[in-house]
Amino acid sequence: MPLDILAVAAHRDDVEQTCAGTLLKMAERGYRTGILDLTQGEMGTRGSAEDRAREAAEAARILRVSWRAALDIPDGRVENTWENRLKVVRVLREQRPRVLILPYWEARHPDHYTASILGYEAAFISGLAKLAVSQQPAAIRDTGGDSAAPHRPFKIIYASLYHDVRPTFVVDITDQFETRFAALMAYKSQFTDQEAGSTIFPAHKEIRARVESVARHYGMMAGVTYAEPFVQKEVGLVEDVLAIPVKSI
Ligand SMILES: [Zn+2]
Secondary structure (H helix, E strand, O other): OOOOEEEEEOOOOHHHHHOHHHHHHHHHOOOOEEEEEOOOOOOOOOOOHHHHHHHHHHHHHHOOOOEEEEOOOOOOOOOOOHHHHHHHHHHHHHHOOOEEEEEOOOOOOHHHHHHHHHHHHHHHHHOOOOOOHHHOOHHHOOOOOOOOOOOOOOEEEEEOOOOOOOOOEEEEOOOOHHHHHHHHHOOHHHHOOOOOOOOOOOOHHHHHHHHHHHHHHHHHHHOOOOEEEEEOOOOOOOOOHHHOOOOOO
16 A cells, blocks of 8 residues: 655654654544654664664654654765665655655755755656666665556655745644654653753753744744644645635735
């Protein structure tokens, strides 16, 4: 069964911080959602890659995602190479999402903006009929089957919460906010109060306040309580101007 929506991000917990409310909302509507983390988080100040794998699985359960996997791209060294693009292509052809959520293409962390470009280029070449999966290096040719059939997502939207850019639309996550926050808190190695990295990681109470105020900020832009921001490159298409949401004055 193909996925309806796949969110791709550099690090475990990026999706939880940027678009998890939207994924949960879509899962509640009966869509099949998925998360692909490009790295396993081995460079994090806190917790091992194994800790983060366990936490990611718990977050996925909370968010009711149908599929989640992490690639073996080195943490802190996400590079837009042919080999890495093919790793993402294999997932796209296996999971066949209609909607792809990528990180916004500008960011402070190089892994984040590289993941955006890497994801876009992988989505493009994934649709090339003559690009055979068998051309991939042996290290990532691990599933076989008919995963080679070309597939290009219909729609790409960019989760822009990490960057100060005006979203083209927001998704109302008022009803999903608490569960989304619980999914983030599943990353106990990252977010519980502890000594290691206490100078760079905010305390639990502070995290709650930040996550809430950001979600409220984007919610306020659309007249709802909590929302998540997205950018799309295409224009919006309207059938009925009387049905356009969000009050102007
Ligand atoms: Zn990240």
